[in-house]
Amino acid sequence: MTRRKFMLASGVMAGIAAVAPRVLGAEKPEKQGGTKLSRFGDVVVPQEHEGKEKHVPYIQAPAKVKAGEPFMVTVIVGKDVPHPNLIEHHIKWIQVYAKEEGERPVVHVGTFDLGPTYAQPNVTVPVILKKSSTLYAIEYCNIHGVWDNSVKVVVE
Numbered sequence: 001m002t003r004r005k006f007m008l009a010s011g012v013m014a015g016i017a018a019v020a021p022r023v024l025g026a027e028k029p030e031k032q033g034g035t036k037l038s039r040f041g042d043v044v045v046p047q048e049h050e051g052k053e054k055h056v057p058y059i060q061a062p063a064k065v066k067a068g069e070p071f072m073v074t075v076i077v078g079k080d081v082p083h084p085n086l087i088e089h090h091i092k093w094i095q096v097y098a099k100e101e102g103e104r105p106v107v108h109v110g111t112f113d114l115g116p117t118y119a120q121p122n123v124t125v126p127v128i129l130k131k132s133s134t135l136y137a138i139e140y141c142n143i144h145g146v147w148d149n150s151v152k153v154v155v156e
């Protein structure tokens with residue numbers, strides 16, 4: 001029996017054929033594993049799911065700013081009702097992004113990695129915009145997941 005005949009008879013080739021499309025990238029990414037790919041936005045908790053513990057980040061920023069001049073953006077999780085700040089339940093990080101009006105992609109402004117009990121989920125970063133933009137804040141609670149919010153800032 002030739003090596004090829006042996007492999008065909010033993011089913012080794014069938015196994016290779018089944019794996020090959022994934023290895024070669026022939027399978028479309030949105031069909032990985034035969035199911036439709038989930039998007040990260042799908043796991044961001046909707047604001048209306050807010051309970052007695054507050055997770056939606058509050059973004060404090062001027063409604064209007066001057067182009068090219070720095071202004072302060074503060075993001076607070078639990079502004080009116082403080083969120084627990086324990087090792088077993090805390091806000092792990094806060095990120096800020098900006099997206100100019102139009103087709104430009106969102107840009108990363110800052111990431112704040114917070115240590116539980118010592119750091120408060122209340123961060124401030126100076127920001128400079130050239131054009132009117134939407135500022136996004138997202139935060140991660142180690143128990144309740146990822147939450148987001150946004151505000152518009154007009155650049156004059």
Ligand code: FE
Nearest residue numbers: 053141143144
């Ligand atoms: Fe929480």
